[in-house]
Amino acid sequence: MADESLDDKLKEAEIAKLKQETALIRKQVNAKWYTGKSLAKFSAFVLTAVALYSVLDTVLFKDIREHDSRLIKLQAEVARGALDSLNRAKERITTTIDSLVLNGAGFTGLDNPAVFDSALKQYRMIKKQGYFDSRLNKTAKGRKNDFDVRDNDGDSVIYDTATKLTWQGGNQFSARTWEDAKAYVDTLIYAGFEDWRLPSLEEAMSLMEPSANEKGLYIDVRFNDTPWIWTADQYDASYAWVVYFNIGYCSY
Numbered sequence: 152m153a154d155e156s157l158d159d160k161l162k163e164a165e166i167a168k169l170k171q172e173t174a175l176i177r178k179q180v181n182a183k184w185y186t187g188k189s190l191a192k193f194s195a196f197v198l199t200a201v202a203l204y205s206v207l208d209t210v211l212f213k214d215i216r217e218h219d220s221r222l223i224k225l226q227a228e229v230a231r232g233a234l235d236s237l238n239r240a241k242e243r244i245t246t247t248i249d250s251l252v253l254n255g256a257g258f259t260g261l262d263n264p265a266v267f268d269s270a271l272k273q274y275r276m277i278k279k280q281g282y283f284d285s286r287l288n289k290t291a292k293g294r295k296n297d298f299d300v301r302d303n304d305g306d307s308v309i310y311d312t313a314t315k316l317t318w319q320g321g322n323q324f325s326a327r328t329w330e331d332a333k334a335y336v337d338t339l340i341y342a343g344f345e346d347w348r349l350p351s352l353e354e355a356m357s358l359m360e361p362s363a364n365e366k367g368l369y370i371d372v373r374f375n376d377t378p379w380i381w382t383a384d385q386y387d388a389s390y391a392w393v394v395y396f397n398i399g400y401c402s403y
Contacts, residue, residue, distance in 0.1 A: 246271065249271055249274060249275070250267070250271070252274065252287065253267075253270050253271070253274060253287075256286040256287055257286065258270050258402070265386050265387055266386055266390075266403075268386070269384075269386030269392075269403070270386075270403075273352055273384070273392065273401070274287055276352070276353055276356075277291075277356060277401075280294070280353065280356070280357075281293070281294070282294060282356040282357065282359055283359050283360065283361040283369070283399065284356070284359065284399065284400045284401060285369075285398065285399035285400045286400045287400065291361065292361055293359055293360055293361045294313065294314070294356075294357040294358075294359075295313060296311050296313050296314070296357065296358070296371065297311060297312040297313045298310070298311055298312075298371055298373055299311075299312060300320060300373055303342035303343050303344075304342055304343040306320070306321065306341050306342035306343075307320030307321045307342070308320050308341075308342045309373055309374065311357075314354070314357055316350075316354060316357075317344070318358075318374070319339075319341060319342075319347070320373070320374070320375075321375070325378075326381060329381050329385075329391040332349060332381040333349060333381075336348055336349055348383065349381055349382055349383040350380070350382055350383065351382055351383050351384055352382045352383075352384040352392045352394065352401060354382075355380055355382050355394040355401075356394060356401060358370050358371070358374070358394070358396070359394065359396065359399065359401075363399070367397065368396045368397055369396045369397075369398075369399040370396040374396075377396055378395070378396055378397040379393055379394060379395045379396060379397060380393070380394050380396075381393055382394060382401075386403065390403045391403065
């Protein structure tokens, strides 16, 4: 009887242990299944959220961005338009003031658009460069030149190191008409140079001095008796700009 009771107890212990192991296995299986299911649900939620954001971004946010972009472009266009209008108004005011100066200085023919445009352009050039002109820029000090008289092939030239321009020295030809002056320089061979030309008004005005020399000319004395010179600037085929060193201004 004692042996049978011991065997029964051993059997019962083994059965209990087996039940515990079986329960543990089931618990682990259930836990793994539960975890996998939760991960699948979470992944599905994330994918759903991403899809929803994509839809919102495409439908709603895209429209918002496009609206903002159009608004920014519209604001930029309005700003440019306002700035352009302001610049045009400023130019009209400046042109009106400049035209009064030109009229007051005695310029004629300003009702001709070609004449007015040319006069306005040259007046603004004179003011910008600070050239002296007894009518248009009386208080200017003129260009600071640095002249050097040189002898080339027996001919005198005046080189300005400030502007890098070479001027004809000696007794210069005084043409009565622009056509004569143009024909003269086109064929001139002087001081070893064959590429002589008429100066632009800006170049010629760089010679204008703010006060007259002992000969009464507004030009450096090294230029001898040069009362005036033609320039290459024209406003039409009949009229060209002239620099008058005997009276200290330019005209046409």
